[in-house]
Amino acid sequence: MEVLIQTLVSGLLIGGIYALIGIGMSLIMGVMKIINLAHGQLMMVAMYITYVLFEALGLDPYFSLFIAMPCLFVLGALIQKFLLNPLLKVDSILPENQVLMTVGVGMVLTEVIRFIFHSDYKSVKTSYSSSAIYMGEISFNVPMVAAFGLALVLTAALFFFLLKTDLGKSVRATAQNTDAALLMGINAQWITVLTYGLGSALVAAAGTLLLPIYYLFPDIGGPFTLKAFVITMLGGMGSTVGAILGGIVLGIAESLGATYISMMLKDAVAMVIFLLVLIFLPGGLKTLTKV
Amino acid sequence: MKKTLGLLACLAAIVGLLAPGVSAQETIKVGIILPLTGAQAAFGEIEKNSFEMALEEINAAGGIKGKKLELIFEDDTGKPEVARSAAEKLINKDKVVMLGGGYGSSETFAIAGVAQQSRMPFLVNTGSADKITEQKWDYVFRLNPPASDYPGGLESFLTEVVKPKTAAILYEDSNFGTSSSQSFEETCERLGIKVLVKEGYSKGGVDFKPLLVKVKQANPDLIYMISYVMDAALLMNQSMELRLMPKLFVGGGAGFTMPEFQKNAGKAANMVFSATLWYQTLPYPGAKEYFDKYVKKHGKETEYHGAEAHAAAVVIADTLKRAKSLSPDDLRQALSETDVKTVFGPVKFTAYEKMTNQNKLPTYLVQWIDGKLELVWPKDVASKPYVFPIDWEKIWK
Numbered sequence: 076m077e078v079l080i081q082t083l084v085s086g087l088l089i090g091g092i093y094a095l096i097g098i099g100m101s102l103i104m105g106v107m108k109i110i111n112l113a114h115g116q117l118m119m120v121a122m123y124i125t126y127v128l129f130e131a132l133g134l135d136p137y138f139s140l141f142i143a144m145p146c147l148f149v150l151g152a153l154i155q156k157f158l159l160n161p162l163l164k165v166d167s168i169l170p171e172n173q174v175l176m177t178v179g180v181g182m183v184l185t186e187v188i189r190f191i192f193h194s195d196y197k198s199v200k201t202s203y204s205s206s207a208i209y210m211g212e213i214s215f216n217v218p219m220v221a222a223f224g225l226a227l228v229l230t231a232a233l234f235f236f237l238l239k240t241d242l243g244k245s246v247r248a249t250a251q252n253t254d255a256a257l258l259m260g261i262n263a264q265w266i267t268v269l270t271y272g273l274g275s276a277l278v279a280a281a282g283t284l285l286l287p288i289y290y291l292f293p294d295i296g297g298p299f300t301l302k303a304f305v306i307t308m309l310g311g312m313g314s315t316v317g318a319i320l321g322g323i324v325l326g327i328a329e330s331l332g333a334t335y336i337s338m339m340l341k342d343a344v345a346m347v348i349f350l351l352v353l354i355f356l357p358g359g360l361k362t363l364t365k366v
Numbered sequence: 367m368k369k370t371l372g373l374l375a376c377l378a379a380i381v382g383l384l385a386p387g388v389s390a391q392e393t394i395k396v397g398i399i400l401p402l403t404g405a406q407a408a409f410g411e412i413e414k415n416s417f418e419m420a421l422e423e424i425n426a427a428g429g430i431k432g433k434k435l436e437l438i439f440e441d442d443t444g445k446p447e448v449a450r451s452a453a454e455k456l457i458n459k460d461k462v463v464m465l466g467g468g469y470g471s472s473e474t475f476a477i478a479g480v481a482q483q484s485r486m487p488f489l490v491n492t493g494s495a496d497k498i499t500e501q502k503w504d505y506v507f508r509l510n511p512p513a514s515d516y517p518g519g520l521e522s523f524l525t526e527v528v529k530p531k532t533a534a535i536l537y538e539d540s541n542f543g544t545s546s547s548q549s550f551e552e553t554c555e556r557l558g559i560k561v562l563v564k565e566g567y568s569k570g571g572v573d574f575k576p577l578l579v580k581v582k583q584a585n586p587d588l589i590y591m592i593s594y595v596m597d598a599a600l601l602m603n604q605s606m607e608l609r610l611m612p613k614l615f616v617g618g619g620a621g622f623t624m625p626e627f628q629k630n631a632g633k634a635a636n637m638v639f640s641a642t643l644w645y646q647t648l649p650y651p652g653a654k655e656y657f658d659k660y661v662k663k664h665g666k667e668t669e670y671h672g673a674e675a676h677a678a679a680v681v682i683a684d685t686l687k688r689a690k691s692l693s694p695d696d697l698r699q700a701l702s703e704t705d706v707k708t709v710f711g712p713v714k715f716t717a718y719e720k721m722t723n724q725n726k727l728p729t730y731l732v733q734w735i736d737g738k739l740e741l742v743w744p745k746d747v748a749s750k751p752y753v754f755p756i757d758w759e760k761i762w763k
Contacts, residue, residue, distance in 0.1 A: 085579075329573075329576075339567060
């Protein structure tokens with residue numbers, strides 16, 4: 076029983092971080108109808124920002140959130156404005172050339188970081204990195220719990236923004252129907268820039284929160300892009316609520332797989348769930364909710 | 367026209383400048399392939415530094431037959447396919463006379479394949495999966511003990527001191543990890559230790575807790591782990607968090623002896639044992655001097671990987687000195703007749719078990735005691751008495 080509970084707790088906590096990674100991609104997917112294949116790489120850049128702040132100024136990773144998130148917002152907005160939006164005007168062989176551009180952006184980010192920092196592993200070791208609170212025999216890793224809590228706060232803030240503010244409503248309107256939104260006087264181009272920035276800032280938060288418990292190197296982005304993609308699909312493309320569910324389902328599935336099957340097959344377990352959802356719930360988990 | 371003439375003049379000038387430089391100093395080139403970037407870069411760095419230190423000493427002592435030795439380093443980035451092309455480049459483009467290096471087992475195996483095919487002598491200094499020297503490849507020589515010998519030093523410690531009844535084995539599903547885990551399982555069988563859990567994992571995991579919680583439930587006396595440095599630190603950190611308390615944790619070399627392991631795992635590294643192949647206080651000529659010189663030069667401690675690299679450079683220089691000519695076959699002949707003392711111990715290539723061209727050396731056990739790596743077994747060479755039994759509650763407080 077203890078084993079099961081500890082496994083579920085670990086899965087849930089890591090699932091919170093996964094949700095934060097996935098939610099940004101879902102947002103971008105919803106508004107622009109493209110998969111952002113530079114998502115993990117943007118997270119990697121945020122992790123390096125946090126790492127540099129920690130090494131140079133001794134800044135705690137949690138304070139770095141206030142620097143890494145705005146930095147990535149600006150970076151994301153610039154990518155959208157100068158690299159992705161101009162592509163809309165160009166006739167191309169493939170309609171998905173924006174997606175191809177994100178692949179390129181991801182590669183450039185990885186190589187630039189590799190050029191600056193080399194590809195050695197770096198880590199941020201804080202005093203609380205391996206501290207834990209105990210409930211009976213079950214341990215809760217403190218940075219993981221903090222990350223989970225902050226993920227909830229950020230998600231709540233995002234929902235407030237999307238549901239209650241004019242700007243948020245414009246984002247949702249653009250996601251529902253770009254042409255109609257344009258007719259209603261919404262500057263759709265500007266909304267895409269804002270959305271990409273927001274998505275980047277959210278994944279930056281995930282990276283910064285992950286750093287005290289993990290390590291980083293330039294190639295860390297790829298596997299997380301894949302995770303974000305799986306979460307977005309699991310959740311139902313473009314659904315933010317679905318992305319939260321998707322993240323948590325993925326985290327728990329990976330944990331259960333590692334405990335009861337084999338840690339070598341952890342990724343395989345996630346992929347099997349992914350396939351099952353695609354087969355039996357083609358609209359993703361969001362079809363189970365009413366949002 | 368004027369432009370072309372100008373260009374030609376420039377070219378001529380450059381060629382004129384370069385030409386004397388080429389012929390003035392003739393060197394003997396040896397290619398060294400190491401992971402200088404990528405996941406295994408920490409190991410590559412320690413080995414490259416050691417190769418360079420040995421190279422300085424060799425050239426200061428007059429080089430080889432009046433010529434200077436030159437080491438050409440290539441980066442395998444921790445990927446077998448890159449290692450393969452690096453070996454091909456060194457052989458075909460740089461025209462090296464022999465190859466050295468080889469860190470990861472998968473990369474080393476790839477290089478060894480190329481070396482054997484191209485009939486180019488290759489001295490392995492770290493890649494340790496058994497199969498590298500089990501292929502009857504006559505151009506491939508290995509200076510370090512194979513993975514199956516790593517727990518040799520641990521074995522007598524277990525039978526004489528710990529006497530565990532049960533064990534768990536965790537390993538990275540790489541070439542080295544799989545090979546080491548199999549041989550440790552056989553060791554356990556021989557010693558009558560029951561293996562309760564034997565689990566592999568693929569590198570890059572964030573959360574090892576599901577795996578560790580399973581181990582905790584099995585409650586083994588001994589946990590044996592084969593991991594590279596970052597995973598080693600995560601495993602120990604999360605074991606501490608889960609209050610996983612076996613009688614002892616033992617690392618199977620690789621990540622567990624590195625200074626970076628201690629830096630990342632902090633107090634979770636304390637009292638962890640590891641198999642090792644070398645320690646600076648061992649009675650090998652030059653071992654202590656090499657260690658002190660390394661610390662002085664690089665401000666960091668070195669460990670068995672560095673000693674292997676230093677020894678490899680010495681063996682390469684010795685081979686080149688003794689060889690009748692620099693042809694691959696004469697070099698291979700000279701390499702097979704090697705009998706030299708290095709900081710890593712005596713080097714002599716023999717055939718034993720299924721292996722050929724293999725150097726046989728004893729292995730040891732080290733323990734992290736209050737932030738310092740100490741040699742604790744066998745007793746007669748120990749730098750500090752071992753700490754056992756271990757009170758984890760007190761150490762992890």
